[in-house]
Amino acid sequence: MSTVAPANLDLPPENWWRSRTARRFRRHRLAMFGVVMIAVLTIACVLGPYVLPYDQLFIDLRARFAPPMTGGHIFGTDPLGRDVAARLFHAGRISLLVGFCAMLISIVIGTVIGVLSGYYGGRVDAALMRFTDAFLSFPSIFLLLALAAFIRPDPLMITVIIAVTTWMEVARIVSTEVRSLRERDFILAARMLGLSNRWIMFRELLPNAIGPIIVAATLTVARAILLEAYVSFLGYGIQPPLPSWGNMLNGAQQYLGSAPWLAIVPGIAITLAVTSFNFIGDGLRDALDARSDLS
Amino acid sequence: MLRYIVGRIGQSLVLLFLVSIIGYFVLLLAPGGPMSQFALTPGISKQDLDRIAEQMGLNRPIIVQYVDWLWHLLQGDWGASFRDNRPVLTVILDHLPATLLLMGSATAIAMTLGVWIGIMGAIRRYSIFDYAATVGAMIALSVPTFWFGLIAIYVFSLNLGWFPAGNMYTIGSGSVGDVLWHLVLPASVLALVDVAIWSRYMRTATLDVVNQDFIKTARAKGLSARRVLFKHVVGNALLPMITLAGLQVPALLGGALVTETVFTWPGMGRLFLDSLGYNDYPVVMGLLMFSAVLVLIGNLLADLISAFVDPRIRLA
Numbered sequence: 001m002s003t004v005a006p007a008n009l010d011l012p013p014e015n016w017w018r019s020r021t022a023r024r025f026r027r028h029r030l031a032m033f034g035v036v037m038i039a040v041l042t043i044a045c046v047l048g049p050y051v052l053p054y055d056q057l058f059i060d061l062r063a064r065f066a067p068p069m070t071g072g073h074i075f076g077t078d079p080l081g082r083d084v085a086a087r088l089f090h091a092g093r094i095s096l097l098v099g100f101c102a103m104l105i106s107i108v109i110g111t112v113i114g115v116l117s118g119y120y121g122g123r124v125d126a127a128l129m130r131f132t133d134a135f136l137s138f139p140s141i142f143l144l145l146a147l148a149a150f151i152r153p154d155p156l157m158i159t160v161i162i163a164v165t166t167w168m169e170v171a172r173i174v175s176t177e178v179r180s181l182r183e184r185d186f187i188l189a190a191r192m193l194g195l196s197n198r199w200i201m202f203r204e205l206l207p208n209a210i211g212p213i214i215v216a217a218t219l220t221v222a223r224a225i226l227l228e229a230y231v232s233f234l235g236y237g238i239q240p241p242l243p244s245w246g247n248m249l250n251g252a253q254q255y256l257g258s259a260p261w262l263a264i265v266p267g268i269a270i271t272l273a274v275t276s277f278n279f280i281g282d283g284l285r286d287a288l289d290a291r292s293d294l295s
Numbered sequence: 296m297l298r299y300i301v302g303r304i305g306q307s308l309v310l311l312f313l314v315s316i317i318g319y320f321v322l323l324l325a326p327g328g329p330m331s332q333f334a335l336t337p338g339i340s341k342q343d344l345d346r347i348a349e350q351m352g353l354n355r356p357i358i359v360q361y362v363d364w365l366w367h368l369l370q371g372d373w374g375a376s377f378r379d380n381r382p383v384l385t386v387i388l389d390h391l392p393a394t395l396l397l398m399g400s401a402t403a404i405a406m407t408l409g410v411w412i413g414i415m416g417a418i419r420r421y422s423i424f425d426y427a428a429t430v431g432a433m434i435a436l437s438v439p440t441f442w443f444g445l446i447a448i449y450v451f452s453l454n455l456g457w458f459p460a461g462n463m464y465t466i467g468s469g470s471v472g473d474v475l476w477h478l479v480l481p482a483s484v485l486a487l488v489d490v491a492i493w494s495r496y497m498r499t500a501t502l503d504v505v506n507q508d509f510i511k512t513a514r515a516k517g518l519s520a521r522r523v524l525f526k527h528v529v530g531n532a533l534l535p536m537i538t539l540a541g542l543q544v545p546a547l548l549g550g551a552l553v554t555e556t557v558f559t560w561p562g563m564g565r566l567f568l569d570s571l572g573y574n575d576y577p578v579v580m581g582l583l584m585f586s587a588v589l590v591l592i593g594n595l596l597a598d599l600i601s602a603f604v605d606p607r608i609r610l611a
Contacts, residue, residue: 134313141549267442274437
């Protein structure tokens with residue numbers, strides 16, 4: 001039925017780049033900083049290891065604890081004499097990928113639960129939202145660690161359990177959004193056309209709730225990167241020799257006095273990545289909110 | 296009011312029941328299970344493992360185990376630690392004061408600083424201070440707490456030598472002043488995220504109040520700007536903050552876990568990590584439940600107190 005396109009209507013072609021939303025986003029200075037920063041970090045992590053002279057796993061015990069900017073080690077070396085810069089970029093690949101994939105899973109779980117509860121309302125809503133509340137009653141790090149400690153700690157499982165502890169906010173946001181859209185005329189029209197519940201939920205309601213979901217997705221990437229850093233720092237996340245920003249900090253505390261760069265460098269990488277995603281999320285929120293044009 | 300209170304407590308109990316199901320099944324269904332610790336013993340035979348499972352009731356159907364566990368839990372019997380066989384509840388309560396002290400001090404710091412920053416940001420809206428506070432808050436929310444702890448130790452403990460790098464007291468001392476001296480760094484580190492959140496909420500709340508009619512009335516009466524601000528604006532803006540204090544419990548507990556680890560602070564968070572290291576299921580499970588109880592109490596108190604001070608909520 002969507003094939004009957006009103007071809008002769010004189011509507012301007014939709015150009016996202018020129019839309020008001022996009023313009024508002026581009027004017028958001030912090031969000032643009034975030035976009036540039038994420039681009040730089042991603043490129044550095046993808047290309048960095050090819051450019052640097054040292055392999056991330058190359059152990060050189062004569063060069064242990066070399067300070068930054070000595071012997072071709074931009075960020076120094078670690079207790080095994082491995083190049084911190086090479087490890088940082090490899091770790092970035094893993095941390096960013098885990099964060100991004102965890103977000104995808106988390107958004108899928110949260111969206112499905114949110115749409116179901118918002119659309120059906122009543123008992124389904126009550127049951128699903130109490131379930132969500134129950135998950136929110138655990139401090140997420142406690143739940144995450146409990147899960148991480150008793151599973152096989154490979155990147156895939158870490159990604160899944162991070163998603164399992166971050167979907168709740170998305171579910172709440174989507175549920176509220178769908179509940180308010182449900183009573184609108186176009187949904188009534190869809191019902192009268194006899195469309196199935198599934199079609200209405202995922203083809204009619206979901207596209208209209210996409211704004212808040214995108215904002216939540218961006219902020220969830222930030223949270224997921226942070227959570228990966230926490231579990232890996234505490235020793236239950238990504239396991240060495242595979243590097244991640246979190247597990248690079250794992251042994252850093254004992255060398256704080258003699259080799260502070262081991263703590264400073266990965267920490268700055270995490271903070272930059274997380275801050276950037278938070279800035280982008282904030283910018284998107286402002287850009288998608290049509291009211292912000294008025295103020 | 297009584298009806299509201301009873302209803303609200305009932306809701307919390309239902310949630311607690313759900314929490315217990317999730318916690319229990321998540322842990323038991325995880326591969327390995329409680330028996331994995333015993334299976335590590337070199338040379339242990341299949342018969343021995345079966346006997347241990349039998350003695351601990353781990354060979355029964357999972358539903359039966361859950362009901363049995365919940366029944367004992369309700370009677371105050373939280374099981375015994377795999378590590379030293381002490382009752383779980385006693386172990387947890389031993390570690391509770393240190394965590395409460397840390398969380399309480401962090402909240403006090405966060406409230407004082409956050410409220411002040413929030414008010415200043417709101418009355419000087421779009422000033423350099425406001426802009427810096429906004430960006431600063433977003434960065435503070437993005438810094439991993441443990442990393443901030445490491446940096447704080449590096450600067451204030453290793454380089455400046457102002458504060459100790461860890462532990463709760465000097466061995467052999469343990470006076471109040473000594474504990475406070477050890478408390479400064481971890482409490483400040485834990486407070487960072489909270490300062491950011493409090494300042495954001497306080498700014499919004501203040502701006503909301505400033506635009507309301509009764510403030511215009513107060514101004515029109517000719518009250519001084521100072522008096523309007525402190526008596527009318529701040530008082531009303533603080534009201535929604537009560538709820539915030541209760542809702543911050545999960546984040547604070549999570550933050551306390553990493554802060555305690557970095558600063559070797561003998562609280563519940565460290566206990567949790569140590570117990571994970573020992574595969575000490577009863578204590579891990581007990582702490583999961585206990586932290587959920589604290590979170591639910593926080594939410595409950597927040598709702599009850601705001602209903603108490605704001606009649607619009609309890610009558611709605």
